[in-house]
Amino acid sequence: MDFSFTKKEEAFREELRTWLETHLPAGWLEGNRQLPEDLNEYSAFLRNWQRKLYEGGWAAIAWPEKYGGRNATLMEEIIYQQEMVRVKAPPLVNYVGIHMVAPTLMQIGTEAQKEAYIHKILTGEEVWCQGYSEPNAGSDLTAIQTTAIKDGDKWVINGQKVWTSFGHLADRCFLLARTSKGEKKHKGITVFLLDMDQPGVETRPIIQMDGKHDFNEVYLTDAIAYDADIVGEVDEGWRVMIALLMHERTGIGGQVFTLEQQFADLVVLTKELQEDGRPLLKQPFVRKTMVDLYARTRGSLLNYYRNLTKTLKNGQPGAEGSMDKLIVSELTKDLFAQSISMQGHRGLLWQEDAIYGDSYWQENYLYSFGMTIGGGTSEVQRNTIAERILGLPKDMGR
Amino acid sequence: MDFSLSEEQEMFGNYVRKYLADKGETKIAREFIKGNTEHYQSIFSGLVELGCTAINVPEEHGGMGLGALDLVPVLEEMGRNVLPGLYVETNAFAVPILEKFGTEEQKQKYLPGIAEGSQTFSIAWLEPGGSYKPSDIRMTAKIEGEDILLNGTKSLVPDARLASSLIVPVRTAGEEGKTGISLVILDLSDQTQLRGQKNIDESRHLAELTLEDIRIDKGQLLGPLHQGWEVLEEGLLAANAALVSIMVGGMDKVVEMAAEYAKIRVQFGQPIGRFQAIKHRIADMKVELETARSLAYYANWALETEAEDRVQAIFSARLFAAEAFNRAAGHNVQIHGGIGFTEEIDCHLFVKRARFYENYLGSSYDYYQKAASALGW
Numbered sequence: 001m002d003f004s005f006t007k008k009e010e011a012f013r014e015e016l017r018t019w020l021e022t023h024l025p026a027g028w029l030e031g032n033r034q035l036p037e038d039l040n041e042y043s044a045f046l047r048n049w050q051r052k053l054y055e056g057g058w059a060a061i062a063w064p065e066k067y068g069g070r071n072a073t074l075m076e077e078i079i080y081q082q083e084m085v086r087v088k089a090p091p092l093v094n095y096v097g098i099h100m101v102a103p104t105l106m107q108i109g110t111e112a113q114k115e116a117y118i119h120k121i122l123t124g125e126e127v128w129c130q131g132y133s134e135p136n137a138g139s140d141l142t143a144i145q146t147t148a149i150k151d152g153d154k155w156v157i158n159g160q161k162v163w164t165s166f167g168h169l170a171d172r173c174f175l176l177a178r179t180s181k182g183e184k185k186h187k188g189i190t191v192f193l194l195d196m197d198q199p200g201v202e203t204r205p206i207i208q209m210d211g212k213h214d215f216n217e218v219y220l221t222d223a224i225a226y227d228a229d230i231v232g233e234v235d236e237g238w239r240v241m242i243a244l245l246m247h248e249r250t251g252i253g254g255q256v257f258t259l260e261q262q263f264a265d266l267v268v269l270t271k272e273l274q275e276d277g278r279p280l281l282k283q284p285f286v287r288k289t290m291v292d293l294y295a296r297t298r299g300s301l302l303n304y305y306r307n308l309t310k311t312l313k314n315g316q317p318g319a320e321g322s323m324d325k326l327i328v329s330e331l332t333k334d335l336f337a338q339s340i341s342m343q344g345h346r347g348l349l350w351q352e353d354a355i356y357g358d359s360y361w362q363e364n365y366l367y368s369f370g371m372t373i374g375g376g377t378s379e380v381q382r383n384t385i386a387e388r389i390l391g392l393p394k395d396m397g398r
Numbered sequence: 399m400d401f402s403l404s405e406e407q408e409m410f411g412n413y414v415r416k417y418l419a420d421k422g423e424t425k426i427a428r429e430f431i432k433g434n435t436e437h438y439q440s441i442f443s444g445l446v447e448l449g450c451t452a453i454n455v456p457e458e459h460g461g462m463g464l465g466a467l468d469l470v471p472v473l474e475e476m477g478r479n480v481l482p483g484l485y486v487e488t489n490a491f492a493v494p495i496l497e498k499f500g501t502e503e504q505k506q507k508y509l510p511g512i513a514e515g516s517q518t519f520s521i522a523w524l525e526p527g528g529s530y531k532p533s534d535i536r537m538t539a540k541i542e543g544e545d546i547l548l549n550g551t552k553s554l555v556p557d558a559r560l561a562s563s564l565i566v567p568v569r570t571a572g573e574e575g576k577t578g579i580s581l582v583i584l585d586l587s588d589q590t591q592l593r594g595q596k597n598i599d600e601s602r603h604l605a606e607l608t609l610e611d612i613r614i615d616k617g618q619l620l621g622p623l624h625q626g627w628e629v630l631e632e633g634l635l636a637a638n639a640a641l642v643s644i645m646v647g648g649m650d651k652v653v654e655m656a657a658e659y660a661k662i663r664v665q666f667g668q669p670i671g672r673f674q675a676i677k678h679r680i681a682d683m684k685v686e687l688e689t690a691r692s693l694a695y696y697a698n699w700a701l702e703t704e705a706e707d708r709v710q711a712i713f714s715a716r717l718f719a720a721e722a723f724n725r726a727a728g729h730n731v732q733i734h735g736g737i738g739f740t741e742e743i744d745c746h747l748f749v750k751r752a753r754f755y756e757n758y759l760g761s762s763y764d765y766y767q768k769a770a771s772a773l774g775w
Contacts, residue, residue, distance in 0.1 A: 003699075
């Protein structure tokens with residue numbers, strides 16, 4: 001058992017820290033972390049940040065060197081996430097491109113696809129989104145109804161996608177469409193690399209319960225893709241999707257490290273909130289709740305490290321990632337619910353009227369409801385844990 | 399970064415698992431419940447031969463000189479089988495405090511015996527109607543020349559009949575504070591006055607111990623006079639780190655039982671494990687089990703390496719594991735349905751043992767306070 005980092009790993013951390021200190025947007029480290037509200041400015045801001053990461057060699061560290069990566073080890077990726085969380089770095093606008101699309105293309109893409117897309121993903125020149133979920137296909141992705149019908153060397157695509165993150169900023173989409181009706185529902189799905197900039201693609205914003213706009217609906221009306229845009233084989237998109245998931249080897253590390261920080265923030269809050277002139281944290285009931293949250297927060301981090309150790313030994317992630325996802329998302333929800341509850345009735349106050357004059361707690365509280373849904377609901381994670389780890393039988397119908 | 403037990407540790411755990419499986423797993427506890435103490439003693443001798451009792455005893459006293467983490471796999475296996483006995487009290491409480499606070503004579507007298515299995519310890523702390531707080535330690539110890547004169551009653555003493563000695567907090571001065579409490583080692587004999595106390599976890603025996611003008615040698619004082627509370631607190635760190643792992647073992651078996659039963663029990667034409675009401679509950683039990691295990695590994699690592707956060711790590715792990723074990727043991731009964739409510743099936747053994755640990759060596763409330771204080775709250 002050993003929690004230390006090697007000298008090489010520490011040097012890597014130091015190099016990244018130094019780079020971040022000089023390259024983060026002006027004022028960022030001092031707390032000026034407001035993102036522009038105007039869509040164009042917002043887009044430019046994030047693309048600019050990715051460009052800087054690219055120029056510093058920090059955009060896609062896990063990629064092989066020949067594609068512009070650093071061939072980083074899994075531990076270096078973990079350190080990268082820790083450091084990005086520590087400075088609360090701006091979001092990576094091309095997350096889907098860098099962590100999912102490009103590694104998949106490197107593995108099973110054609111030479112032409114590699115040539116056309118990988119470098120532009122790295123520089124941020126082309127931002128990618130993911131076209132998976134549909135109104136009638138959430139947890140059950142095999143139920144997708146978007147169709148792609150062959151017409152010469154073209155494919156004509158019709159349907160609707162939903163929950164498309166950064167869809168309003170994206171240039172291209174990693175899209176699942178049904179190309180035939182197989183006997184098994186996961187057969188007959190094909191992955192297309194779709195150009196978003198065409199008349200047949202329309203993006204509409206989804207306003208979330210926290211008032212923000214991260215997600216979109218994407219309407220596909222006779223949208224066009226070509227044979228050359230297919231990843232892998234026609235009707236074998238399910239296998240491409242599974243291959244793509246295996247590239248997510250750090251799992252939810254970023255969220256685990258974020259949660260640690262948020263717990264520390266909650267401790268500060270319970271010290272600053274007072275009742276009868278004493279910090280709330282001195283009340284027995286609050287102390288119990290906070291010790292419970294402390295144990296669970298530590299537990300989520302330690303579980304993550306334990307699963308990471310397994311991944312390091314086996315070379316690839318296992319079903320334990322479902323446990324990490326379930327634990328962290330449910331705990332985040334409980335943590336922010338607690339933060340609002342402990343503020344008393346003023347926990348309702350919003351924006352400039354909220355405690356400390358911003359809605360950090362309120363926004364994160366509302367946002368947390370999405371965490372146990374997006375990226376696989378808690379119910380899906382529980383199925384995975386029960387079936388793949390404990391060997392319980394699958395549901396009827398699956 | 400390597401957060402896992404070593405191969406040697408895993409391997410040792412496997413030896414213990416095989417040995418206890420050969421001996422019938424929970425049948426050992428069931429024999430003990432029937433009153434067959436000799437049977438348990440023979441099983442214990444086998445564990446001694448495997449080396450379990452020597453693990454953390456220093457080499458110069460006949461042990462292997464290993465640390466808290468090396469106890470973890472053994473503790474998990476014991477927990478899986480609701481094993482009776484005083485392994486935690488002896489190896490995870492008495493050994494560390496003897497090592498740190500014992501005189502050379504005491505070490506010579508007790509440690510080699512522990513390593514070879516002839517010496518076991520229990521803890522006689524609580525008194526009738528009292529709590530684990532300093533103010534409730536009323537048994538008096540008067541120093542008279544080379545003797546210590548003991549008077550008072552201890553309650554809920556675990557497995558005193560299996561123990562060769564007891565570690566006893568007594569009052570040598572003052573009336574209620576921490577200062578004035580000392581620890582003495584009381585060697586038991588067939589003449590020691592013990593009254594068995596019935597208890598729902600029959601795989602652990604409890605007894606009341608009454609001492610009237612009992613004289614022991616002054617050399618039986620363990621640690622500094624009047625400052626025994628600090629010795630106790632040190633012992634509690636090690637004992638609790640071990641308790642977490644033993645509870646993890648119990649949970650491990652409970653989750654396994656629930657999952658295996660859900661695979662074979664058919665209702666409405668299908669295994670009940672197909673129903674999400676059952677499946678998801680078991681998944682949640684598994685998640686809590688693995689969280690408790692991670693906390694247990696870290697707690698024992700922190701103890702062994704004297705990490706700065708060891709106090710909060712150990713006590714919060716204990717709290718989490720005790721709650722989670724009790725919850726899982728209860729769910730296991732429910733998932734088994736009617737058969738789970740019977741004496742015949744093991745579910746109840748775990749329910750009872752989980753409850754045994756909940757407030758053992760300090761109440762949950764005490765430990766919440768201790769963890770919060772250690773966090774600087």
